[in-house]
Amino acid sequence: MEHSETLTREDTVLVACRIEDLPPGESVRVDAAEGTEAVAVFNADGELYAIDDTCTHQDASLADGWLEGCTVECPLHAACFDLRTGMPSGPPAKRPVRTHRVTVEDGVVRVHVAAPVGAL
Numbered sequence: 001m002e003h004s005e006t007l008t009r010e011d012t013v014l015v016a017c018r019i020e021d022l023p024p025g026e027s028v029r030v031d032a033a034e035g036t037e038a039v040a041v042f043n044a045d046g047e048l049y050a051i052d053d054t055c056t057h058q059d060a061s062l063a064d065g066w067l068e069g070c071t072v073e074c075p076l077h078a079a080c081f082d083l084r085t086g087m088p089s090g091p092p093a094k095r096p097v098r099t100h101r102v103t104v105e106d107g108v109v110r111v112h113v114a115a116p117v118g119a120l
């Protein structure tokens with residue numbers, strides 16, 4: 001029997017909140033579990049997205065930023081990040097934030113936090 005294997009570490013799953021506590025236009029910060037960074041979860045017009053909470057420029061919480069469409073603007077120096085890709089649209093942030101998979105089951109929003117870069 002052929003066996004294929006992918007080089008991925010199992011995601012860490014964080015419980016974020018109940019879906020009714022994250023209406024469109026809102027965000028929530030989820031504290032880190034062991035081996036993970038804090039993440040921010042956004043409801044962008046009914047679509048849920050999760051990214052690392054800490055801005056890649058300095059130490060600001062993106063969950064406290066301004067959400068517009070699929071973009072969040074950092075509350076400290078206004079760098080904007082695309083929630084779908086994590087890419088900054090311009091300075092002062094130069095590096096992307098990581099994106100994470102979000103699932104909803106029985107009304108509970110969960111974030112599947114990807115392994116840190118270099119953890120494989």
Ligand code: FES
Nearest residue numbers: 055057058074077
């Ligand atoms: S801390 Fe986010 S843009 Fe400076």
